[in-house]
Amino acid sequence: MGAPLPPKEANLFKLIVKSYETKQYKKGLKAADAILKKFPDHGETLSMRGLTLNCMDRKPEAYELVRLGLKNDLKSHVCWHVYGLLYRSDREYREAIKCYRNALRIDPDNIEILRDLSLLQAQMRDLAGFVETRQQLLSLKPSHRMNWIGFAVSQHLNSNASKAIDILEAYEGTLEEDYPPDNERCEHGEMLLYKISLLEECGLLEKAILELHKKESKIVDKLSYKEVEASLLVKLNRLHGGEKLYRVLLSMNPDNYRYYEGLQKCVGLYSQNGQYSSDEIDQLDSLYKSLGQQYTWSSAVKRIPLDFLEDVKFQNAADNYIRPLLTKGVPSLFSDLSPLYDHPSKADILEKLLLDLEESIKTTGGYPGRSDKEPPSTLMWTLFYLAQHYDRRGLYDVALAKIDEALQHTPTVIDLYSVKSKILKHGGDFTAAAEMADEARCMDLADRYVNSQCVKRMLQADQVPLAEKTAVLFTKDGDQHNNLHDMQCMWYELACGESYFRQGDLGRALKKFLAVEKHYADITEDQFDFHSYCLRKMTLRSYIEMLRFQDRLHAQDYFRKAAVGAIKCYIKLYDSPSKSSTEEEDELAKLPASQKKKLRQKQRKAEARAKKEAEVKSEEANVGGVSKPGKRQVKPVDPDPHGEKLLQTEDPLMEAGKYLKLLQKHSSDFLETHLLSFEVNMRKKKILLALQALKQLQRLDPGNPDAHRSLLKFFHKVASMPAPATDGEKLISEVVEAERPTFSHLLGKSLMEANTVFLEQHKDSLLHRAAVAEMIYCLGQNKGDAVKLIEESPNNVVYSNGSHGSVREWKLKDCVAVHKILGTVFNDNDAATRWKIRCAEYFPYSTYFEGQRSSTHASKKDSKQTHPENGSIESHPSNAKIENTKALKDLAI
Amino acid sequence: MGAGRAASISLDGVRDKNLMQLKKLNSVLFPVRYNEKYYADVLASGEFTKLAYYSDICVGSIACRLEKKEGGAVRVYIMTLGVLAPYRGLGIGTKLLEHVLDLSSKQSNIGEIYLHVQTNNEDAINFYKKFGFEITETIQNYYTNITPPDCYVVTKYIGQSELKK
Structure with missing residues (x-):
């Protein structure tokens, strides 16, 4: 010093x-x-x-x-x-x-520094170091409760739960008999429950339940007490006791699905995959019937049997379940039942059931077999359900007919417009879907949900400026970008990024995808405060749960989507680097003088505007900074609001690598992770890493068309490389040769033979045929054959519904992909056009293929203008002169 | 007629946030496309314009205009009253009209409530008569696009004005 x-x-x-x-x-x-x-x-x-x-x-x-x-x-x-x-x-x-x-x-021995260090170690998951620091803190100050707990938690995190138990028991040994005082009962109870969870984790179930009973009076959280006890009893196979306890829990909350699951386990009627023998089904049926009599208000007790019942019993149960909900008007009924559509037979039964209800209400005004009339809204809700039903089955025509009928019946129900928008989206007409969502939005301007849904549809229709304007209606300060970002509104950023990507605006797309990545970094960061807070408050079970959640954080869907989006942007950027300024000049030079002038003026104006905006913003920031020093940090203005700087990156593949690494670590079971890894590493010429990606693809799904495409591309590419010159290159080629036989596809076959065999195995599938065709072309065979292979793909009927039409196998998304292959890989515009005409038949609502009923189709555009949506008489000299004419004719009471 | 099970009917005001509900109703109930003035009057009339909800579904409305006369007196003009076809006969129109009558009777400066009805619309005329309205005037060629083109003025006087009469 x-x-x-x-x-x-x-x-x-x-x-x-x-x-x-x-x-x-x-x-x-x-x-x-x-x-x-x-x-x-x-x-x-x-x-x-x-x-x-x-x-x-x-x-x-x-x-x-x-x-x-x-x-x-x-x-x-x-x-x-x-x-x-x-x-x-x-x-x-x-x-x-x-x-x-x-x-x-x-x-x-500086306690303050040790404590600060321990927090950082917990945050960085330096678990060995964390244990060491915590131990030191305990030996320096054993009188402090937090030091005991902290040491125990550190051992637990460092996968030494039994040590953690020992520490907690030693800690309990230091306490007086009458501990805890009244003001610490909750904390102490939490500690005990934590200890019991540790015992359970170590498999010491008997000891755990003994401890639980012994400490019953000291555990404040009685509900957790019962839940833990019930789960321990099941694990100990003491099913009789477990059953009794789960029945107690159900009487406390008869809508908790986990209690029903526990009860089923206790009576020996539980299967993970929901498959039961007919005998078991009968037993379950009577179990739920008796529970249903006990808990008449529970909806779970009525809903669960629909999962296991079959045939006639299912039909009756579904009928009983659905009727009161249609009468009451429960808009979420379809999403409640949608898991049942995974079983085609149940979907068929539901269809018949609902059609019977519709028919009966239309003819008699009531349900079949009932004399009392239904309220008028029942018919509308029935039609509403049927529309969603046919949408789910892919019969968009019928779905739209049903929803239109419902709209005619009651044109004021917002859900009807939302569902119509969804059907149009599924049919492929994103423009019309956005319009319909906007109509729904206008009907309740105070509803954030319909507003958000509308924004999403607009983004799907690539109407980004309009979407931004709509989103801003619900942000507080009107400065929507930062506001939505501050609220971590990730669905918006993802949808926005994907739209920009579709439109080829890689800078803005990257900006959005990286913003989502930033949220995840923030969420990781957010746990920091809890390392000290949770120890102090003794919320140990939640703390551990939170840490484990954080460890899996980057496996979440939103993160994956953002990372995939960002990587795709970087790959595209690498394949076609953004134009340098000189190239832009060149292009400008090609334009006629008048246009050039206009363009220049436009650019200048835009620049001036941007500059002004930035100035105003930074001024505001300064003002805020002065008036409230240190209190609230005013965010600096984003120097790169449109992601232009992101495009200037020297090495896009290296940037992609950052996100790829996170995907590989957290989403290794997703095919797309390894497809992207393959694409990135092939471009980087990292042969072995690409090979590794192929092996992962092989592990996950060797029959996948994209996996097949990658595999063949790889070995084709390797074969065409010059003979290895350096030792390193030799080593690589040896490894590749040695690994080749591990791909069973290729064993003893040339690539062309492998391609043919693959076709044989999957010859009815469009995407597989497309992959094979692409490889035929890639391996240097006849392009005509390849295109023919795609064009001769069969589109079989997979589901037929009599007069209501039928559904074919091909998915819109896949057909769009094939269209792009024909255009960009084969460069065959004629084939692409033929494909488009063919698909327009299959997908009449698709704007992409300009189907006949889509809003991009020429005839549709014209007809729209002649039919204004509201009213037939356009204007009237005095307002409200004709009134009460039609409406009151039936109103006499 | 009517549903066996009682469904709740409730009224709610019209604000700019839900104005579209009224527009949707009018677009199917009446053969007229109402202009901006109509909707401005609606918003200005406050409690005198209501949407009717049948188990949380918007199915009908009453829309009034408050007309100021000399001396602080106010006349209530019922611009529209209507209920979606499937929901008629359930007492919803009555509930809407009673709401306005009730409100008017509590306001001392309101002397009369009136509206126009096409001369052949007997159901409507009977409906209003039940609530104490009477035909006070006939206007020839009131309508331009429908036959008959004539209408009645149907009026109910309340409070002091009634005494005067």
């Missing part, structure tokens, strides 16, 4: 520290300046001055001062600690850990 300060300055130094802790930064600065006047090189003071400035938004100065302070006093633990705090405030946890370690080398 540097020379100690004289008493007066030493006191001033204490004042700096205190001012820092109490956030009186100005006062702290003053004191620091007073010391530095006399001792301008005093390291600790320089450091503290830096730390204080850091809190006053003067980051560069802060770093400079802290580093200078450290340089002047390398032996000071204070200087190292401060340096660590500085890094921590910038989320540079690895660097911070290093600083703390240095500080501890000088002052090994």
Whole structure:
């Protein structure tokens, strides 16, 4: 340490520290300046001055001062600690850990530093280090409850649950008999439940249940107590006790599906995949019938039997289930029942059931076999259900007819418009779907959900500016971009990014995808505060659950979509780098002079506008910053709002690699991860990594058309490479040769033979045929044959519904993909056109194929203009002159 | 007639957030496309314009215009009253009209409520008569696009005005 300060300055130094802790930064600065006047090189003071400035938004100065302070006093633990705090405030946890370690080398027993270090170790999952630090804290201060708990948790996280139990028991040993006092009963109870969960985790079930019973009076959370007990009883195979307990739990909450599951387990009527013998079904049926009599208000008890019942029994149960809900008007009925559509026979039964109800209500006004009339809304809800039913079955014509009938019956129900929008979307008419969603939105301008749904449809129809305008209606300050970003509104950013990607605006697309990635980084970051909070509050079970959730965070759907999107952008960017400014100039030169002028003017205006906006924003930011110093940090203006800088990246594949790594780590069971890995690594010429991706694809789904395509491309490419020159290259080619036989497709076959065999295996599938055709072409065979192979693909009827028409095998999405292959891979415009005409037949609502009933079809566009949607008489001299004519004819009571 | 099970009927005001509901109703109920003035009057009439909900479905409406006369008196003009066809005969129209009558009787400066009805619309005329309305005037050639083109003015006097009469 540097020379100690004289008493007066030493006191001033204490004042700096205190001012820092109490956030009186100005006062702290003053004191620091007073010391530095006399001792301008005093390291600790320089450091503290830096730390204080850091809190006053003067980051560069802060770093400079802290580093200078450290340089002047390398032996000071204070200087190292401060340096660590500085890094921590910038989320540079690895660097911070290093600083703390240095500080501890000088002052090994400094509790404050040890505690800070332990938080960082928990955050970074440096579990061995975490255990070590926690142990040290406990031995330094065993009187502190938190130190016992912290040590136990660290052992648990470090996969040593039994050690954790020992520690907790030792801790309990230090407590008095009458512990806990009234104000700590909840915390103590939580600790006990945590300990029991540890026992359960270690498989010490008997001990766990004994402990549970022994401590019953000290456990405050009675519901958890019962749930844990019930689950332990099941695991211990003490089913009789378990059954009794689950019945108790059900009487407390008869809508908790887990209790029903537990009860089924206890009575020996549970199967993971929901398959039961007819005998078991009978038993389940009577079990739920008796439960249903007990819990008449429960909807779960009525809904669950629909999952296991079959045939006539299913039909009766479904009938009983559906009728009251249609009468009541439950818009979510279809989504409630939609899992049943995984069984085609149940879907058939439901269809017949609903059609019978419709028929009966239309003819008699009531349900079949009932004399009392249904309210008028029942017919509308029945039609509403049927529309969704036919939508689900792919019969869009019938679905639209049903929804239109419902709309005619009651044109004021918003759900009808939403469902119509959805049907149009499924049919492939995104423009009409967006229009319909907008109509739904207009009917209740205070409903955020319909607003959001409309925004999503607009984005699917690539109407980004309109979507932004609509989204902004529900953001608070009207500055929608930052606001939606601050709210971590990821569905919006993803849909927006995907739309930009479709439109080829890679910069903006990347911007959106990376924003989602940023949210995930923030969520990871957000756990930091809980490392100390949860230990203090003793919410240990939730804490562990939260940590495990965080460990799997990047496996989430939204993250995967964002990462996939970003990687695709980077691949596209690599394949066709953005135009440099000179190229743009060249293109400009080709334009006629008048256009050139216009374009230039436009550009200039746009630039000026952007500049002005940025200025205004930064001014606002400055004003905010001055008025509220240190309180709320005003975000700096985004210097790259349209992602143009992202496009300037030197090495797009390296950028892609960052996200690929996260996908490989967290989503290794997704085919797409390895397809992308293959694409990226082939471009990087990383042969072995590409091979690894192929092996993963082989593991996941060797019959997948994209996996097949990648496999053949790879070996074709490898064969065409020049003979290996260096040792490294030789090694690689040897590995590839040695690995080739592990792909059973290729065993003893040429690539062409493998391609033919693959075709034989999957000759009825469109996508497989397309992949084979692409490979025929790629392997240098006849292009005509390849195109013919695609064009001769059969589109079989998979589901026929008599007069209502039939559904064919091909999916719209796949047909669009094939159309793109024909256009871009084969460069065969004639074939692409033929394909489009053919698909327009299959998908009459598709805007992509300009089907006859889509809004892109020429005839449709014309007819729209002649039929205004509302009213037939356009205007009338005086308002409201004709009224009550039609409406009141039937109104006489 | 009517549903066996009782369904709740409730009324709600018209605001710019749900104005579209009224527009949808009018587009199917009446052969007229109402102009902006109509909807401005609607929003200005406050409690005198209501949407009727039948188990949470919007199925009908009453829309009034408040006409200020000299001396602070107000006349209520019922611009539209209608219920979707499948939901008629359930007492919804009555409930809407009673709401306006009730409201008018509580406001001392309201002396009369009136509306126009096509002369051949007997159902409507009978309906209003039940609530104490009477035919006070006939206007020839009121309508331009429908036959008969004549209409009645149907009026109900309330409060002091009634005494005067």
